[in-house]
Structures are given as structure tokens and as C-alpha cells.
Amino acid sequence: MPHFLIQFAQQHEEFRLPELEALATIEDVEIIYNPEDYSLESPFLIVEIESEEKAARLLKRAILIKTIIELWGKGSSWDDLADKVKQHPERWPQYMDVSFKFSVVCFGGTIEMKDKPAIINRFAFTGFRGKIMLKNPDVEFLLIADCGLDPDNLIPHTFYMGKLIGHGKRDLIDMFNVKKRKYIGNTTMDAELSLIMANQALCVPGKLVYDPFVGTGSFLMTCAHFGAMTVGSDIDGRQIRGKGKTSIRSNAQQYNVEGRVMDALVFDVCHSPWRNIKSGIFDAIVTDPPYGVRAGAKTLGRKDPLKQATEPKMLEDGEYSHTKTDYIPPTKPYEMSEVVADLLMFAVKNLVVGGRLVYWLPTVTEEYSIDDLPTHPSMELIANCEQSFGQWSRRLITMEKVAEWDGKETLGPPTGEMSRSKTSSTNSIGHFGFRDKYFAFGNLESSRRKKILKELYDKGGREAVRAYMKSEGEKKRQEAAATSTANVDAK
Amino acid sequence: MLQCHVKGCNANNFPLELQEVVLEEQEAELNEDFLRNMLGKLEYEALVATCLKLNIQDLPPTIPEDAAYNDDFLQKLHHALLETHVITGKMVCPNCQHTYVIRDGIPNMLLAEHEV
Ligand SMILES: C[S@@+](CC[C@H](N)C(=O)[O-])C[C@H]1O[C@@H](n2cnc3c(N)ncnc32)[C@H](O)[C@@H]1O
Ligand SMILES: [Zn+2]
Numbered sequence: 001m002p003h004f005l006i007q008f009a010q011q012h013e014e015f016r017l018p019e020l021e022a023l024a025t026i027e028d029v030e031i032i033y034n035p036e037d038y039s040l041e042s043p044f045l046i047v048e049i050e051s052e053e054k055a056a057r058l059l060k061r062a063i064l065i066k067t068i069i070e071l072w073g074k075g076s077s078w079d080d081l082a083d084k085v086k087q088h089p090e091r092w093p094q095y096m097d098v099s100f101k102f103s104v105v106c107f108g109g110t111i112e113m114k115d116k117p118a119i120i121n122r123f124a125f126t127g128f129r130g131k132i133m134l135k136n137p138d139v140e141f142l143l144i145a146d147c148g149l150d151p152d153n154l155i156p157h158t159f160y161m162g163k164l165i166g167h168g169k170r171d172l173i174d175m176f177n178v179k180k181r182k183y184i185g186n187t188t189m190d191a192e193l194s195l196i197m198a199n200q201a202l203c204v205p206g207k208l209v210y211d212p213f214v215g216t217g218s219f220l221m222t223c224a225h226f227g228a229m230t231v232g233s234d235i236d237g238r239q240i241r242g243k244g245k246t247s248i249r250s251n252a253q254q255y256n257v258e259g260r261v262m263d264a265l266v267f268d269v270c271h272s273p274w275r276n277i278k279s280g281i282f283d284a285i286v287t288d289p290p291y292g293v294r295a296g297a298k299t300l301g302r303k304d305p306l307k308q309a310t311e312p313k314m315l316e317d318g319e320y321s322h323t324k325t326d327y328i329p330p331t332k333p334y335e336m337s338e339v340v341a342d343l344l345m346f347a348v349k350n351l352v353v354g355g356r357l358v359y360w361l362p363t364v365t366e367e368y369s370i371d372d373l374p375t376h377p378s379m380e381l382i383a384n385c386e387q388s389f390g391q392w393s394r395r396l397i398t399m400e401k402v403a404e405w406d407g408k409e410t411l412g413p414p415t416g417e418m419s420r421s422k423t424s425s426t427n428s429i430g431h432f433g434f435r436d437k438y439f440a441f442g443n444l445e446s447s448r449r450k451k452i453l454k455e456l457y458d459k460g461g462r463e464a465v466r467a468y469m470k471s472e473g474e475k476k477r478q479e480a481a482a483t484s485t486a487n488v489d490a491k
Numbered sequence: 492m493l494q495c496h497v498k499g500c501n502a503n504n505f506p507l508e509l510q511e512v513v514l515e516e517q518e519a520e521l522n523e524d525f526l527r528n529m530l531g532k533l534e535y536e537a538l539v540a541t542c543l544k545l546n547i548q549d550l551p552p553t554i555p556e557d558a559a560y561n562d563d564f565l566q567k568l569h570h571a572l573l574e575t576h577v578i579t580g581k582m583v584c585p586n587c588q589h590t591y592v593i594r595d596g597i598p599n600m601l602l603a604e605h606e607v
Contacts, residue, residue: 205522205524206525206527206528207525207528208525208528208529208532229525237597237599237601241595241597258519259519259520259522259573260522263596263598265493265597265600266598266599266600267600267601268601271496273495274493275493275505275534277492279531279532280532281492300602300607308604308605309604313605322605322606323590325594329601329603329604330604
């Protein structure tokens with residue numbers, strides 16, 4: 001398969017591979033790479049993708065990919081790079097007579113304008129005869145020098161050349177910028193992360209996405225932008241109604257997704273009125289549960305159960321208090337760990353199989369730290385990415401419902417693996433796509449397994465890997481089935 | 492897709508009956524993929540009953556067999572589901588009579604203290 005060079009944004013590094021994997025799944029593109037090539041400290045990753053057309057598909061909604069080029073060579077100096085490019089003259093003829101341009105870019109350093117022509121001239125051997133056009137050429141070639149992240153090193157160590165496939169959609173970050181949004185609250189989610197979450201949730205036209213802690217509706221906007229139908233709910237009606245003329249509805253108008261932001265309802269997730277549909281209602285649940293001081297979680301009821309009323313209260317005017325329009329039922333605090341456990345159980349019951357739960361889990365705060373990730377046999381962990389703020393941190397968890405709920409199974413034992421990011425390159429398999437989750441990286445994968453895969457790939461290529469993964473997946477499923485029946489028996 | 496969730500109200504609590512409604516129609520783009528997705532999730536009879544109460548009479552009493560690719564039917568379903576909005580009104584539980592109020596298009600489904 002042809003090689004491509006992906007240049008990621010050097011930001012939210014932990015989210016880059018999971019997003020890439022999600023994009024590959026959404027667009028049905030198969031990707032292979034060597035996990036040892038990937039580092040959080042570098043924006044570059046060389047991958048194999050079937051075709052240029054498939055590589056371009058990955059860019060349609062990529063937030064953390066800046067650029068993809070079809071890789072024509074990689075070298076340790078401009079000269080070395082030129083030699084590598086010369087080894088494949090068969091690539092050139094199709095670009096002989098089209099308009100083109102060369103661009104020279106440098107990561108982690110600068111190349112002065114005056115030095116660029118000389119660099120470009122080193123590649124004159126391709127003999128392209130087309131017109132040079134600086135604006136909108138038919139093809140653009142990129143010459144990339146990489147100095148790395150070290151601010152003290154301004155000397156490039158790696159050089160790449162290739163044909164530009166295209167750029168990601170980082171301009172969406174500006175479009176959804178909360179500073180330009182009409183209605184926001186103090187827990188409105190950052191635009192970039194809201195977009196990444198919509199990708200993680202595999203939002204596409206036709207799907208139904210739900211945010212049970214909708215607040216000002218950040219996720220409804222980005223999920224709807226990618227075509228999904230969305231609904232949200234919140235215990236706090238003021239959040240949904242908004243202020244004056246601004247509300248979730250007016251934001252939907254602002255982003256031109258009004259037809260896809262269906263409803264926002266007021267209720268407590270602990271007492272949710274959704275009908276339980278056997279095969280699940282929602283294709284994804286995308287949410288930022290309440291936590292901390294700013295948006296502390298509450299649930300209906302009173303702290304002291306003895307004080308909680310069991311009968312409606314008659315007011316002096318002969319009406320019941322709860323029928324008044326300004327009635328606000330009492331609430332009590334709702335523990336973070338309970339919130340998350342309830343959310344996971346809600347997902348187990350209400351997601352369709354193959355549906356995703358994408359949510360934030362604060363892990364270290366001043367008040368508490370969670371070190372266990374709740375699990376359920378019906379839910380498989382897809383990605384676990386940390387965003388650290390120094391004082392505190394949170395994790396974006398992506399899970400996929402992999403099996404129908406049997407109506408009994410409760411949350412599984414905690415894994416104790418909370419603090420392990422799921423995408424660290426030491427425990428990933430560099431192969432995903434085709435909706436085959438067993439190709440995806442897993443933090444359960446041992447290095448031994450990785451070695452097996454590498455050997456298989458060297459010997460029998462992709463087919464061999466795929467066959468192995470299939471049989472492993474089957475085994476895993478059988479084991480899971482066996483242990484879950486064992487669990488039921490034990491109860 | 493909503494049912495009454497008052498504590499102890501577990502039977503005959505669906506569909507909630509719409510009363511005193513003010514409707515608003517708003518044109519929306521036809522989204523066939525979504526409608527097909529919803530076909531398996533909707534409780535169709537309840538939808539038809541609710542629509543009849545709202546004077547939307549063009550939905551057939553049972554789902555046509557070829558629903559997923561029946562343009563005429565999908566168009567009607569689209570109109571009922573996505574172009575008709577209840578701006579104000581009440582949803583009343585057929586069992587316990589709990590009334591959920593809809594204001595500015597936002598249903599308030601919070602329960603009262605004694606109902607949780
Ligand atoms: C972190 S905020 C979500 C913010 C949202 N993502 C946004 O962009 O505005 C959490 C929300 O959960 C709501 N909430 C707290 N407890 C709840 C409960 N028991 N049921 C439903 N919503 C609840 C709060 O009112 C708050 O709006
Ligand atoms: Zn009821």
C-alpha cells in the first residue's frame with residue numbers, strides 16, 4: 001500500500017490516534033503503521049493507506065490532523081531526501097504537464113524565504129513542465145524539514161517530500177469558537193474538544209445522539225454539524241432556556257443545524273422518562289457529567305431521607321405546591337462515582353449495539369481522585385485520553401457497546417487501570433479501520449502479542465494479521481461469554 | 492418515546508397524552524437515514540394515537556411493510572416527527588394523571604419531591 005505522511009496538530013496529543021481511528025472507522029479506511037514510529041512528542045506519522053482517495057477521506061472532518069501528503073521520500077538531509085525521491089521516477093509522469101508548486105515548510109524551526117528557492121531547485125530533476133502557480137495549482141508538493149520539539153534545537157533532523165493530499169478541518173475550531181457563540185455558560189465545552197468528541201462518537205447523518213447533561217448544548221452543536229440528530233436534557237431548566245433571546249435553540253440557528261437539534265428536555269437522569277426500547281434508542285451518548293464546584297451534580301430528593309415528603313403538599317390557595325410553574329423540587333448532592341456508574345448503566349441499557357458512549361471523567365481534582373474506570377461486560381473501552389491542567393486532570397473516555405444487555409448484568413469489577421492512557425505507543429497495534437475493533441489498539445495488548453503480530457505481518461502481510469485477529473477476537477468473545485455466565489451462576 | 496416515571500407508576504404509563512397544546516410547524520430538511528433509523532425504535536401505534544390527538548391524520552394506522560423506502564410514508568413521518576413542534580401544552584400520564592408541562596417548546600419532566 002502507498003505510504004502517506006500525516007502531520008498532526010501538536011496539541012491534545014493523546015487524542016490524535018483515537019481520533020484517527022474514529023475517522024478510519026467512519027470513512028471505512030484501512031490504516032497500517034508501525035507503532036514505534038508514533039510518538040506524542042512528534043506531529044509526524046508515516047502510515048500505509050490503500051489509495052490517495054481513501055487518504056483524502058480521512059481529512060473530511062479531521063480536527064487533529066493538519067496535513068496529509070503522499071510520501072515520496074524521507075531522508076536525513078535535503079540531499080539524502082533528493083536521492084530517495086529519485087528512486088521512484090515512475091511517480092512523476094502523471095504530473096508532468098499540470099500546474100504545480102513546491103512549498104517548503106519547517107516544523108520546530110524556520111527556513112528563511114531567501115533559502116527556499118535553492119531547496120526547491122534540488123528537486124528540479126523531476127522535470128515537471130507544467131506552469132508554476134502559487135495560487136490554486138493542480139498539485140502541490142511539500143518539502144518538510146523537522147527540527148523536533150526541543151526549542152534549543154533549530155537544526156532539522158528529518159526531511160520529507162511528498163504530494164499534498166489535503167488539510168484537515170481545523171478551521172471548524174474557529175467556527176465553533178465559544179467566544180463567538182451567542183449563548184454560553186460557565187461550563188460550556190471548548191470547541192476543539194467538542195468537535196473531537198463528535199468524531200469519537202462516530203456521528204454521521206441518520207444517527208441519534210443524546211447528551212443527558214446538556215447544559216448549554218455544546219455537543220449537540222458539533223454532533224449535529226456532522227449530520228447526527230441530537231437531543232439533550234438537563235436537571236436545570238435555566239441552562240436550556242438560556243437568557244433572553246439566547247438559548248440552545250439560538251445556538252442551533254447560529255450554526256445552521258436547527259433541523260438537527262430536536263429537543264432539549266428538563267429532567268434528572270436518575271429519574272429519566274425515556275422508554276426502554278429493547279435494541280436501544282441512541283446511537284451515541286456524548287456528555288460532560290457535572291463535577292466540581294461550578295457544576296456540582298445534584299439529584300432529586302433530600303439529603304435526609306426522613307425529611308423527604310411522600311405526599312403532595314397543599315398550599316393555602318388550595319393548589320398543590322408541585323403544580324405551580326415556579327416549583328423547583330429539592331435536590332441532594334450526587335456523588336461523582338455514582339454519576340459515572342449510572343451513566344455507564346444508562347448507556348448499557350439505551351445504546352444500540354455498536355453505539356458509543358463518549359464522556360469526560362475528572363480524575364484528579366482538589367476534592368477527590370478516581371483511579372478506577374467503571375466497566376461493564378457489554379461495553380468495550382475504545383480510548384482513554386488524558387487532558388491535564390496541572391492542578392487537575394480529566395479523561396475523555398470512549399466506550400462502545402459490543403453486546404446486547406441481558407437485563408441482569410451489572411457493572412463489572414473496576415480495572416484499576418484508570419491512569420493508563422489507552423493510546424501510549426508502547427501498547428498499541430498499528431492497524432485499524434474497517435470497523436474491526438480487534439485491529440484497534442488496546443491497552444490490554446501485551447508486547448508479546450505485538451511481536452506476534454509483527455512477525456505475522458512480515459510473513460503473511462495484512463491477511464495473516466487479519467486472520468489472527470479474527471480468531472483472537474472470537475476467542476475473546478467466547479471467554480467473555482463464559483465468564484459472564486459464570487458470574488451469573490455465582491450470583 | 493417518553494413515559495411517565497413517577498415512582499410506582501409502572502403500568503399503562505405510556506403514551507403520555509398531549510393536552511391543551513399549541514403547535515408550531517417548522518419546515519425541516521428530509522433526513523431519510525434518520526427516519527429509517529427510527530423505524531425500528533418507534534412505538535408506532537403510540538405515535539399514531541398521539542398524532543390523531545393533534546389532528547395529524549395522514550399517518551396510516553399501521554406501518555407499511557415497505558416503510559423504509561416508501562417516500563410518501565417517510566415524508567409523512569418526517570412531518571409528524573420533525574416538523575411539528577409542541578410549543579406549549581401538557582403531557583398527562585394515562586395512569587397516575589401526573590401532568591408534565593411544556594413551555595417554550597421545552598418539556599419539564601422533573602418529578603416532585605413526593606414522586607421520586
Ligand atoms: C459540566 S455541565 C455540562 C455542560 C455542557 N457540556 C455545556 O456545554 O454547556 C453539567 C450539567 O449537568 C447538569 N446536571 C447536574 N446534575 C444533573 C442530574 N442529576 N440530571 C441531569 N443533569 C444534571 C447541570 O445542570 C449542568 O448543566
Ligand atoms: Zn404516571
